[in-house]
Amino acid sequence: MKIMITGGAGFIGSHLALRLLQEGQQVVLLDSFHPYYSKARKHNQLERVLKRDDVLFYECDILDKEKLEAIMLKEKADAVVHLAGLPGVQLSLIDPASYLDINVKGTGNVLACAGEAGVKHIVFGSSSSVYGEQAGVPLQEHMANGKVLSPYAASKFGAESLCYAYQYMYGFQLNILRFFTVYGPWGRPDMAIGGFLRKLQNGEEITIYGTGTGRDYTYIDDIVQGIWLTLQSRDSDVYNLGSSSPVLMKELLQELQQHFPDMRITYEASRKGDVTSTWADISKAKEKLGYEPNVSFQEGLRRTVMWAKEYAHLL
Numbered sequence: 412m413k414i415m416i417t418g419g420a421g422f423i424g425s426h427l428a429l430r431l432l433q434e435g436q437q438v439v440l441l442d443s444f445h446p447y448y449s450k451a452r453k454h455n456q457l458e459r460v461l462k463r464d465d466v467l468f469y470e471c472d473i474l475d476k477e478k479l480e481a482i483m484l485k486e487k488a489d490a491v492v493h494l495a496g497l498p499g500v501q502l503s504l505i506d507p508a509s510y511l512d513i514n515v516k517g518t519g520n521v522l523a524c525a526g527e528a529g530v531k532h533i534v535f536g537s538s539s540s541v542y543g544e545q546a547g548v549p550l551q552e553h554m555a556n557g558k559v560l561s562p563y564a565a566s567k568f569g570a571e572s573l574c575y576a577y578q579y580m581y582g583f584q585l586n587i588l589r590f591f592t593v594y595g596p597w598g599r600p601d602m603a604i605g606g607f608l609r610k611l612q613n614g615e616e617i618t619i620y621g622t623g624t625g626r627d628y629t630y631i632d633d634i635v636q637g638i639w640l641t642l643q644s645r646d647s648d649v650y651n652l653g654s655s656s657p658v659l660m661k662e663l664l665q666e667l668q669q670h671f672p673d674m675r676i677t678y679e680a681s682r683k684g685d686v687t688s689t690w691a692d693i694s695k696a697k698e699k700l701g702y703e704p705n706v707s708f709q710e711g712l713r714r715t716v717m718w719a720k721e722y723a724h725l726l
């Protein structure tokens with residue numbers, strides 16, 4: 412199979428590319444090196460993949476529809492995994508227009524160009540944020556109702572809706588995957604674990620916002636496995652990809668303390684836009700894809716801390 416990954420220089424995209432190559436698939440990557448976080452980090456992530464000489468990379472902004480269409484028409488991929496996007500809740504409160512541009516309009520471009528190029532399967536990387544504030548219950552796919560807390564989440568919910576419109580227009584297989592707080596080596600520096608590790612490595616204090624928060628942290632290898640299973644599936648559907656084992660912030664801090672005994676913490680009020688907690692119901696992905704997360708939080712965090720210590724200069 413020839414698989415194009417948009418956002419291929421990103422955290423999830425670069426891990427996915429390596430896994431697909433291991434599976435013997437042909438991989439085409441596309442990314443604009445958006446400066447949301449360090450471009451140097453994205454180049455490092457991409458380099459890990461490009462070391463393999465059988466990978467093609469295009470530097471392209473998904474908002475440049477003409478260029479995107481020319482690439483899609485040339486490559487004629489069997490499937491597109493669309494991960495390019497502007498992530499992060501907090502920046503979306505300050506600059507919502509960029510989220511609408513990249514995550515909604517950009518997704519529309521990807522869908523239209525893929526449709527014109529005859530792509531048969533689209534996998535869209537959506538987010539648990541589409542569930543809004545529904546704390547304390549396992550979130551099932553039908554529970555997303557558009558009542559979200561941030562422009563980031565709204566842009567993902569809107570993009571999901573566009574996916575259905577283009578599926579209707581072009582008839583491709585559509586899978587929407589809602590990722591739950593992905594972490595691991597090369598994890599995004601703006602997310603809690605990535606940000607904490609950078610500070611802890613530098614001996615700096617970490618900041619916790621709000622109380623009683625928790626996340627369904629999901630190890631990167633489990634997410635990649637879920638995407639690979641989806642690429643092999645034959646039915647259009649929407650799936651949660653999570654671990655279904657929410658971790659409270661205080662539990663995350665206890666785990667981190669094992670690795671950084673001198674850790675210093677400050678507490679601040681909760682921030683607008685952040686939901687209190689998330690908890691994925693993954694029964695549909697288990698049943699229909701055979702998805703089974705198998706990296707425990709303790710083990711995943713241990714591997715991530717080992718990576719952070721080895722790559723401290725790149726954090």
Ligand SMILES: NC(=O)c1ccc[n+]([C@@H]2O[C@H](COP(=O)([O-])OP(=O)(O)OC[C@H]3O[C@@H](n4cnc5c(N)ncnc54)[C@H](O)[C@@H]3O)[C@@H](O)[C@H]2O)c1
Pocket residue numbers: 417418419420421422423424441442443444445446447453471472473474493494495496497498499513517536537538539589590591592593594599
């Ligand atoms: N990491 C998570 O926990 C998580 C959770 C839910 C959803 N997601 C979604 O999964 C996708 C991948 O997330 P990630 O954590 O790997 O983020 P990431 O920022 O590491 O990767 C996204 C990539 O998209 C690229 N990009 C941004 N704008 C672009 C544009 N206009 N044209 C082309 N490329 C562009 C960026 O340069 C980046 O390399 C995103 O859409 C994100 O919203 C991630």
